[in-house]
Structures are given as C-alpha cells and as structure tokens.
Amino acid sequence: MQATGLPAGWEVRHSNSKNLPYYFNPQTKESRWEPPADTDSETLKHYMGQYHTTNLRADGVAQQDLGGKIRCAHLLVKHQESRRPSSWREAQITRTKDEAYDIIRNYYRRINSGATSLGDLATTESDCPSARKRGDLGFFGKGDMQKEFEEASFVLKPGEVSPVIETASGLHVIER
Known part of the structure; x- marks a missing residue:
C-alpha cells in the first residue's frame, strides 16, 4: 500500500x-x-x-478563492413522493416517506458511529447518480442547489455531517 x-x-x-x-x-x-x-x-x-480538496494554509484559511463555493457529498434516499421516484438502482421507487426516513436514519447512525463512511455507503445505497463518485457533488455556490440542501450545506464545517435533510428530491445526509 x-x-x-x-x-x-x-x-x-x-x-x-x-x-x-x-x-x-x-x-x-x-x-x-x-x-x-x-x-x-x-x-x-x-x-x-x-x-484533493481546497488547499488550506496552516491557519485553516483556503489559499485559493472558490468564489464562495463549497464542496459536499451526500447520500440520497428517494421515496414514492420524491420529485422523480426512480434512480439508477430502481426504475420505480415505491417505498413510503416513513420507510425512507427509517433507512436514512439507519445510515446516519452508521456514519456518525464511525462504522462506515458516507462515501462508502453512497457508492451502493444512494439513489443519486453521484453514487459512482462516492456521493461527491463537486463545488457549488449559493443558488445552485435546492434551498433546504443549500441551507444545510453552508452551515456545515469541512468534514462535518448533517442530520437528515428533506428536499423535493428525497432525504439526504450531507458531508461537507
């Protein structure tokens, strides 16, 4: 290695x-x-x-100007009420919102306990095409994402994981 x-x-x-x-x-x-x-x-x-993230100086300040953009990864669990209830994993998602909440809360517990990482889980469990990139959404700025997702992302510190966030797309756990 x-x-x-x-x-x-x-x-x-x-x-x-x-x-x-x-x-x-x-x-x-x-x-x-x-x-x-x-x-x-x-x-x-x-x-x-x-x-392979923003270059930080010793004092923790970014050396490059990202124009207010941040980088996050997420794990998405869709349900039958999601804006598009289908994914790369399932042609038609039929689970209820309550079932989706149970699933994502379990993922959140596993991530927070250190049993697994968001990226490892996203690769196989996320309903977003970003799963193939370990949930990585790349850099984005204000106004680029759904309001709830953006608000949750921008309050996170680098390396921090959000609680479960609900958007029109489904339920997310976000890691900045």
Missing part, C-alpha cells in the same frame, strides 16, 4: 473535463472513478482530504 491507500501500481489523477479526481494504473492503462479493489478506504480518505 502507498500513502494514498491504493494498491501498488495505482495513483490518483485529476480529470480536467470533470474537475474530479480519478484512479489510474499506468502499467495497465486502466482508469476508473471508483477506488480499485483492495484499497485502504481510511488512508485514501485522509489522502484525498489532504491533496
């Missing part, structure tokens, strides 16, 4: 077209958005936080 947590031969690169990090193996020429098998997720999370 390297300091990145990736298996031997793998490295993190940055996509200019999507402005996101991705994983590349120069020997096999394989590239992918998801970490390869046998990745140490905790080491990778720390590496990505250090080298």
Whole structure:
C-alpha cells in the first residue's frame, strides 16, 4: 500500500473535463472513478482530504478563492413522493416517506458511529447518480442547489455531517 491507500501500481489523477479526481494504473492503462479493489478506504480518505480538496494554509484559511463555493457529498434516499421516484438502482421507487426516513436514519447512525463512511455507503445505497463518485457533488455556490440542501450545506464545517435533510428530491445526509 502507498500513502494514498491504493494498491501498488495505482495513483490518483485529476480529470480536467470533470474537475474530479480519478484512479489510474499506468502499467495497465486502466482508469476508473471508483477506488480499485483492495484499497485502504481510511488512508485514501485522509489522502484525498489532504491533496484533493481546497488547499488550506496552516491557519485553516483556503489559499485559493472558490468564489464562495463549497464542496459536499451526500447520500440520497428517494421515496414514492420524491420529485422523480426512480434512480439508477430502481426504475420505480415505491417505498413510503416513513420507510425512507427509517433507512436514512439507519445510515446516519452508521456514519456518525464511525462504522462506515458516507462515501462508502453512497457508492451502493444512494439513489443519486453521484453514487459512482462516492456521493461527491463537486463545488457549488449559493443558488445552485435546492434551498433546504443549500441551507444545510453552508452551515456545515469541512468534514462535518448533517442530520437528515428533506428536499423535493428525497432525504439526504450531507458531508461537507
């Protein structure tokens, strides 16, 4: 394992077209958005936080001007009353809002207890296409997201996780 947590031969690169990090193996020429098998997720999370987020000075102030934008990841659970009750996981979502609340509260407990990370859960459980990017929504500014989502996101400190947030899209847990 390297300091990145990736298996031997793998490295993190940055996509200019999507402005996101991705994983590349120069020997096999394989590239992918998801970490390869046998990745140490905790080491990778720390590496990505250090080298693939806003550069912070020692005093914690961003060195680059992001124009008021922040970066968040989220886990979305849709229900039958969601604006679009379908996802990459299910063609038609039939669960009730109460069932969706039970599911996302369980995810929130698991994330908060340290049993898993939001990114790990989002990859398999989120109803948002951002699941393939561990829930990463990239950088966004005020007015770019639904009001409830934006309000919850902008009060979070980097690394902090929100309680369950409800929007027209469904139920979210957000990590800044």
